Amino acid sequence: MNIILLGAQGSGKGTQAQLLKEKYDLKHISTGDLIRKSIAEKDPDALKLKEFQEKGLLAPNELIAKIVEKNLGEGNIFDGFPRTLEQAEALDEMAVIDAVIELKLADDDAVKRLSGRRQCRKCAAVYGTEKPPKKANVCDSCAGELYQRDDDKPETIRKRLALYHEETEPLIEYYKPRNIVHSVDAGKSIKEIFASVCRIIEAL
Numbered sequence: 001m002n003i004i005l006l007g008a009q010g011s012g013k014g015t016q017a018q019l020l021k022e023k024y025d026l027k028h029i030s031t032g033d034l035i036r037k038s039i040a041e042k043d044p045d046a047l048k049l050k051e052f053q054e055k056g057l058l059a060p061n062e063l064i065a066k067i068v069e070k071n072l073g074e075g076n077i078f079d080g081f082p083r084t085l086e087q088a089e090a091l092d093e094m095a096v097i098d099a100v101i102e103l104k105l106a107d108d109d110a111v112k113r114l115s116g117r118r119q120c121r122k123c124a125a126v127y128g129t130e131k132p133p134k135k136a137n138v139c140d141s142c143a144g145e146l147y148q149r150d151d152d153k154p155e156t157i158r159k160r161l162a163l164y165h166e167e168t169e170p171l172i173e174y175y176k177p178r179n180i181v182h183s184v185d186a187g188k189s190i191k192e193i194f195a196s197v198c199r200i201i202e203a204l
Helices: 015-025 031-040 044-054 061-070 084-092 107-115 154-168 173-178 190-202
Strands: 004-005 027-030 076-079 100-106 116-118 181-185
Touching: 004 031, 004 173, 015 027, 015 076, 027 031, 031 061, 031 116, 061 084, 076 107, 084 173, 100 173, 100 190, 107 154, 107 181, 173 181, 181 190
Parallel strands: 004 076, 004 100, 027 076, 100 181
Antiparallel strands: none
16 A cells, blocks of 8 residues: 655644554655665665755755665655655656545644744654643653754745645646545644544545
8 A cells, every 4th residue: 555645844744654654554755764864874876865965956856766766665655755746757657556645734824833843952853732842842752952943934934835835736636637636634633634544544
């Protein structure tokens, strides 16, 4: 089973992907995590990709696709890939997609949710409105300092959302003719969203 989660920043793709991974024993394909892991393992394609990143250039789609292909499991939940039409076409060469689940969230709600997010400097745990730390600005797990990432500042979030609408949202139309696209209201609680996503998957 191969499931793509599509949604703007702040829609909860990573959270839902992790829950789905555990429930259905799927491999969580998150490009950000994969690239970091592949760089640490000195994967040649990842090291080439790192060169692009260090120069502030966009990484070629074919390099990202190669890294994804090397890490595919028997069943996969795709989170943050594909981002572009070119990546979607590359993914079609690697796997048969069973469902595309769009987590719909209004831009204003995304800004509000992400700008309230804080991350631990030590262990990278993430806190927000639904999961606040027990003590302000202190991580529950390791007592590290919590901080706001630069990409969680409102002006940066708006730029990222504009890019999502321009590059990634058109993928909904790309997959629609296959009758595999489903939409879920991502403004609800994590538990409610997960229940809706599970209903979609179990009806496949």
